[in-house]
Amino acid sequence: MLAITLGTLAYMAPAASVQRLRLGYFPRCCLLILVMIPGIGREVNGAQRWLPLGVITLQPSEFAKLAVLLYAAGYLVRQEEAVRHHWSGLAKLIAILSVVAALLLLEPDFGATVIIVGVVVGMTFLAGAKLVYVLAMLAAAAMALAFLVLSAPYRMKRLTAYQDPWADPFGSGFQLVQSLIAFGQGEWWGLGWVTASRSFLFAEAHTDFVFSIWSEETGLIGATAMIALFVMLIARVLNIGWRAAAQQRLFEAYVCFGAALMFAGQAFVNMGASSGLLPTKV
Structure with a gap:
């Protein structure tokens, strides 16, 4: 019922209005901070990723995915020429993506981090960013994720078990x-x-x-x-x-x-x- 209600509201919302809500996306990302506050977030299987709200439990990372997606789409439109021709055009987007990724990794939610980073990199490529910039972003993300896997014994254990x-x-x-x-x-x-x-x-x-x-x-x-x-x-x-x-x-x-x-x-x-x-x- 909740999904149907939210889906209907999203369908009815004008795209222009959604595009203008630049700052409205950040409160959703701030929910990632709430889950790490003792007494607010709920820990399950060693990860603190959920917010209990009465009869339902929310996972803020899902809202963060949507927020980052919408922000990235609006940013790529506003900075179209800079994104396509200059590395500096991607700097702000990369900075925001890095902050969200860091919050997700603190929960920790490695899977959501990979998804969000992959989506944003893919969007920049489809938006016309130079291939060398996209490959550089992928290389940096791959090295960072490899370091995170190698530095955490439980992640290495799952990798070898696989x-x-x-x-x-x-x-x-x-x-x-x-x-x-x-x-x-x-x-x-x-x-x-x-x-x-x-x-x-x-x-x-x-x-x-x-x-x-x-x-x-x-x-x-x-x-x-x-x-x-x-x-x-x-x-x-x-x-x-x-x-x-x-x-x-x-x-x-x-x-x-x-x-x-x-x-x-x-x-x-x-x-x-x-x-x-x-x-x-x-």
């Missing part, structure tokens, strides 16, 4: 092993709705391993259908973005590009981690 989960099937590799078993048990047509035998074994079955549960219940056919639906959604959003760009409605175009990249990134990370193609979230 490479061979069967080496410790009841310890560090437990989640991935159960996920792979779920895929196998689903076979072609699945076990049926609400019959997944692995759902009670995952720490976060409804989020990090939801694709595993879906595949166990609906089989290879259902998993393939889910991937196809995501591909169709992303292609549709990109198509709308290209059409908006052709009409010089650049803000709408960049929002579409960012949304498509976000959908693609989150789907790829979730499906890749649950199927063993990527490490589980670190």
